Amino acid sequence: MADNAKWYVAHTYSGYENTVAASIEKAVENRGMRDLIHEVNIPMETVTEISENGPKTVDRKVFPGYVLVKMVMTDETWHLVRNVRGVTGFVGSGSKPIPLTEEEVASMGVEKKEVVVGYEVGDRVKITEGALESFLGAVEEIDLERSKVRVVVEMFGRETPVELELDQVERVDD
Template identity: 90%
Template sequence: MADNAKWYVAHTYSGYENTVAASIEKAVENRGMHELIHEVNIPMETVTEITDNGPKTVERKVFPGYVLVKMVMTDETWHLVRNVRGVTGFVGSGNKAIPLTDEEIAALGVEKREIVVGYQVGDSVKITDGALESFLGTVEEIDLDRSKVRVVVSMFGRETPVELELDQVEPVNR
């Protein structure tokens, strides 16, 4: 059943996101529906605001008025989430909730996917995707938090640093 779980977006009254998330989690706990509703998430971002007293770091909601729910969509789970106080409905057409795509989930950063990197700083790599496909270069920096790698490529007799996704390069077999 866990393989069928997808991320859905529940629309809430503005300012009720935390209450709705807590209510859904409590209802799941009370009804023992852990295998059907896996996770409730409110995407947050850390922002530095400049005030009269200087810079201040605050967390704010990326999508005010929305709560993400990873669940297996059944009549029972639909009614559980839909009938939580503060929920106005699911994002979709009519009464049909539409799940988020894998690309949308990755862009939101809701689920962390572990990427195994088979190279390290100083290794020779081949670019496998993008405008510089099949170019060879040397890894200068790996940024796992941003899923980026900086590779120095020799173009037109010059060393040029290029920033790529971690999966756009592969180690050169020696």
């Protein structure tokens, strides 16, 4: 069942996001529905505001008026979330909620996928896919936030840096 869980967006009264999230969490615990409703999230960002008193760091809601819920959509879960005080409905066409796509979830940074890389800066690697498949090179830079790696490969007698996805290269033992 956990594989069927998707992220849905519940629309709330503005300013009620925290109350709605807490109410959903409490209802899930009370009804023993943790297997159907996995997570409730309010996307936040940390911003530095500059005022008369100097810079101040504050957490701000990325999407005011919305709460994200990772759940298996059933009549029971729909009613639980929909009937929480402060929820005005789900984002979707008519009464049918539409789940977020993997790309939308990734771009919001709601779910962080941990990437374990088997190589370090300076290691020799082989490119495993793409236009430069089977080329050998050296890792110059690893950018985990963007999931990119820069590899220097030799092409036409010159060293050329190439930016690839982290999973497009593998370490080569000399």
